[in-house]
Amino acid sequence: MTNGEFNKLIVGSEEWCSFPDIHIPAVKARVDSGAKTSSLHAFNINTFRKGTELWVSFEVHPLQNNRKVTIRCEAKAVDRRSVKSSTGISEKRYVIQTTLNLNGQQWPIELTLANRDSMGYRMLLGREAMIGRMLVDPSSSFCLGELNQDKLNEYYGSTSNQTSGLKIGLLASNPDLYSNRRLMEAGEERGHEMIFLNIKQCYMKLDAENPEVHYRGGHLLSSLDAVIPRIKPSVTFYGCALTRHFESLDTYTLNSAEAIAQSRDKLYSLQLLLKNGLDIPTTGFANSPMDTNDLIEMVGGAPLIVKLLEGAQGRGVVLAETKKAAESVINAFKSLRANLLVQEFIKEARGKDLRCFVIDGKVVASIERQASPGEFRANIHQGGTASVVKVTAEEKKLAIKASKTLGLKVAGVDIIRSDKGPLLLEVNSSPGLEGIETATGRDIAGEMIRAIEKKLNWKPAMPEAVATNNLETEQV
Structure with missing residues (x-):
């Protein structure tokens, strides 16, 4: 070992560090020599x-598995670069330069700012910050010392949870999904009691004088202030029935059963949108294979898009590049007695579309989604990428009017840019949060909880609460 190596810090796979310039006294870092650039958890980036x-302001939850503690930071932006995470999602991130303090030694490093709620560690220490200064022993942890809870309480104060707010039920199917975890966390961090309700484990009593909703084991759900319906397509009928029953009990629902049902019927929702003067790509619908040829010509011929009415997250959507291919796909779907739409292909969109997230009649965030190589449709669930985009006033107006037309208080509105102007693709009543929160750094789940508070005239008294613990690494 050389003299230079004797002077290097020996670090483990995780270590505590601090950032004095932005007033973060302690944050646990994942040490990852496979990642080039270091990254810090940040949200509400402006x-x-x-x-x-150019400067950026942002907020940080510095403690792993805890969203009660929030620190507001400001730093000069030195760059904005494209970053791709291990999940395949890429977005443009702001880069700051700040001082890293590790075991009493300090030096400047670059940090990309990213919402790391889907990851376990609030900080990722990449190899650019390590070069010439440290050696990594991946089999060890906290080679430079551990911080106990007393020390963390000294830095950040007590972080015990309190629930003095509303009682909110999350009506969904999978508690481990990112969107559902985030909504539970966002409610808890604002002092509310959050209850996960599995749709299939709820059942109803229909009675004129005493209607009820019961949960597994006979537990009576009678004291909920609000319900957030997150209903997957396969349980739309029963999920809407439950939501409707909660409404009959005077429980506030963030989206109504009627609005969800309308948005899930793609044909009916398109008819409603058109009736209210909103533009969509030319679309055809038929029920007989004899109409296939005229159906194709109706939308301008091939290439065209064939969609299953019940599809979700890009599944059941096919690009037919020739008339023969279109006939084959349409007749194959019809032979399965599947309801389908055919839609004109917007070539000039180049595999891109916009997702506008609407809450209470306002576009709170928007992203541009790019299809993965070889795909025609932008879909981050199938390897596509997402990046922050500034939508036009016309696109905002279109998204807001679409959500209002379908009666949705929360909606993900998909828009495609064409030579004719922006066109509506569809409106989603249970839009996913991971892609848009990761790309924009916005606390969308918190905005949804605040919409409930506003409707019920509840004044927030608590800051933040609990987060996730799903280890991932990123590469620049």
């Missing part, structure tokens, strides 16, 4: 000017 310099 830019502003100090003279001619």
